[in-house]
Each structure stands twice: as C-alpha cells, then as structure tokens.
Ligand code: SF4
C-alpha cells in the first residue's frame with residue numbers, strides 16, 4: 001500500500017456521512033466469542049480473524065453495560081431492541097442480566113418499549129434464569145440440532161461429551177416455566193438429509209418456531225469442510241420442510257418461510273439475508289467495540305467503540321456504508337435472476353464463503369432457486385387470501401439503494 005493509500009484509509013475509517021440508515025438493533029456479546037461448549041463445527045471459536053483471540057476470559061464489565069444501555073436507549077427511543085449472543089452469553093452470569101434489566105428501567109423514558117432476546121446453548125439454564133426470562137418476556141433461542149444421535153455428533157462440551165440430555169432438561173424447564181423460546185437448528189451433513197425426522201422431532205416437543213441455519217465453512221483452498229452441506233442438499237431440505245410445514249402453516253413458524261412471506265408482502269423481512277443492504281444491526285463486543293455483522297467481527301471492519309463514539313457517529317461511519325453496500329455488488333447471475341427482488345443476492349458471508357470474495361455468487365444460490373421455485377407461488381396465493389388482494393409481481397429492483 002502506498003503512504004497516500006494508508007493516509008486515505010486512516011482518514012476513511014473514522015469519516016462519517018450525512019443521513020444513513022439508523023442502527024435498528026444490537027447483537028451484544030457479553031462474553032465475546034467465549035463458550036462453555038466445544039462444538040466441532042463452530043465458526044466462532046478460534047477464528048484466525050478474532051481480534052480478541054489472545055484474551056480467553058473476556059467479559060463485558062458493568063460499566064460498559066451501563067454505558068451501552070444508557071446511550072443506546074437514548075439513541076433508539078421509542079423502541080429499543082437488545083439481542084444477546086456469543087460465544088455463550090449466559091457465561092456473563094445471571095447478575096449481569098439482572099443489572100441489565102435494572103439499567104433499562106433506569107434509563108428508559110415514558111412510552112419506551114424494550115425487547116430482549118438471547119441465543120443460548122441452554123446448558124446453564126436453571127429455574128432462576130427462567131424466572132428472569134418469563135418476568136420480563138424475553139425471547140430465547142435454543143441451539144439444538146435434532147434428536148440425540150444427530151445433535152451429539154457435533155455439539156460437544158469441553159470433555160467431548162454430547163450435550164443433548166442437558167439441553168433437553170433446559171427445554172423441559174423452559175416449557176414448565178412458560179418461557180417463550182424457539183429452536184435454532186444448525187444444518188450440517190449430519191442432519192440435512194433428515195428433514196422429516198427433524199420436523200417431527202421438533203413438533204413432537206411442541207416447538208412451533210424453528211430456524212434452520214446451514215453451515216458454510218471451507219478450508220483455505222475453498223474446499224467444503226466435511227460438515228458443510230452442498231447447495232443441492234440444502235435446497236432439497238428446504239423443499240421437504242416446506243411440504244411438511246404447509247398443512248400447518250398457520251400455526252407453525254419456520255423462519256425462512258416467514259421471511260419469504262414478509263418479502264412477498266412488501267415488508268422488510270426479519271432476516272438480514274433478504275435485505276437489500278447489510279445495515280440492519282450492529283454487533284457490540286464485550287469491550288464496547290462495534291462491528292457491522294456477526295460474521296465480520298474483524299479489525300478491518302471495526303466501526304468504533306461505544307465508550308468514545310456516539311451512536312449517530314457510528315451509524316454514519318463510511319466503513320458502515322462500505323460494508324452495507326458490499327451486498328449490492330451483484331453477481332451477473334443475480335442481475336438477471338427472477339428472484340433478485342426478494343433474495344438480493346443472499347448473504348455476503350455465503351457469497352465470499354469459499355474464496356472470501358464479496359463479488360462471488362452466494363454459495364447456496366442453487367438452494368434458494370429450488371425453494372423459491374417451489375414456494376413463491378403458493379405463498380403468494382396464501383397472502384392474497386389473507387390480505388384480500390394480489391401481492392405485487394416480483395420486480396427487478398435497481399442494484400444500488402443509495
Ligand atoms: S453479511 Fe449476511 S449475516 Fe451479515 S448483515 Fe449481511 S446478510 Fe446479514
């Protein structure tokens with residue numbers, strides 16, 4: 001890099017723009033990437049690019065938490081959304097989350113709504129946690145990959161023992177204590193061919209809200225790691241789940257189909273993967289550092305720190321805009337794709353999966369085309385019945401929203 005180039009990049013990193021999209025929610029990592037499990041497929045543990053790799057016991061302090069709640073509640077008034085993830089966020093301890101609720105009550109203003117969500121492997125959940133979650137209407141996401149023989153193939157504790165039995169205890173406890181929760185099921189080569197078994201298993205537990213996340217991990221040469229499903233396997237899985245879900249579509253929520261229906265109804269889908277740009281949320285690391293996406297907690301994408309930067313400054317950083325607009329680098333296939341206005345080229349994490357190039361086609365493109373071909377028309381008909389009018393035809397959007 002030339003000296004001029006360095007100067008420009010330093011300038012650029014802290015530069016801000018005029019009006020840019022607000023930060024509409026936070027993904028907070030109170031224990032950073034630290035986890036009490038050792039799942040074989042985990043992309044977060046021991047990442048090369050982890051900026052905090054040399055700090056094994058990192059935790060968010062109460063001072064950082066207070067500053068976070070104080071400043072973000074002011075910025076996000078009248079509706080504030082806090083989501084906690086990891087690593088494993090419950091490692092921060094129950095008193096940390098009790099303090100959080102206290103700060104939210106202290107810094108909230110009249111009429112302000114606050115929503116809290118937490119994604120957990122559930123192995124630390126006990127009655128005390130359940131009491132907090134129920135009392136303040138938290139939404140929990142529990143990671144569980146299916147029946148025991150599937151889950152315990154990759155989801156281990158630090159002693160390399162399966163976690164299924166302990167997680168099932170927590171699931172039962174949450175049901176008894178009336179905690180609202182959904183299931184996050186990671187799709188690997190162990191379960192992607194077993195759509196029916198998974199669906200029946202989760203429905204048998206009384207679960208009516210399920211999210212399936214496919215693994216997409218590759219080695220340095222761009223070869224698929226053994227547990228990463230092929231696009232065809234993922235597409236077939238989604239099509240099979242669609243068939244199982246369709247008869248009970250009014251009472252069961254499958255995140256992918258929910259998001260697709262939202263997009264077809266002209267609403268902003270809940271999942272960022274179907275957004276036009278990557279700017280709907282930011283990640284807050286344990287020390288207050290901010291990043292634009294959970295998949296890109298890397299020094300080169302750091303947007304600032306809440307102890308020195310204001311939320312409007314962070315929101316207006318050119319680096320945020322630069323990251324957000326990566327998604328608009330449409331692949332030639334996307335430019336002529338009939339599903340472009342709902343898919344928007346998928347997720348940049350999957351687009352640069354094998355070779356780390358943002359301009360690549362999403363690794364799972366074939367899967368999307370399979371499920372869109374199967375589900376768009378029935379969903380459009382369903383929406384017409386619900387709303388009493390036709391949904392707009394799929395339109396080819398302009399590539400850049402800016
Ligand atoms: S890179 Fe993917 S996960 Fe990250 S904000 Fe963009 S669409 Fe969402």
Ligand code: SF4
Nearest residue numbers: 334337340343345365
């Ligand atoms: S389905 Fe494939 S080609 Fe079409 S917009 Fe999505 S990623 Fe691009």
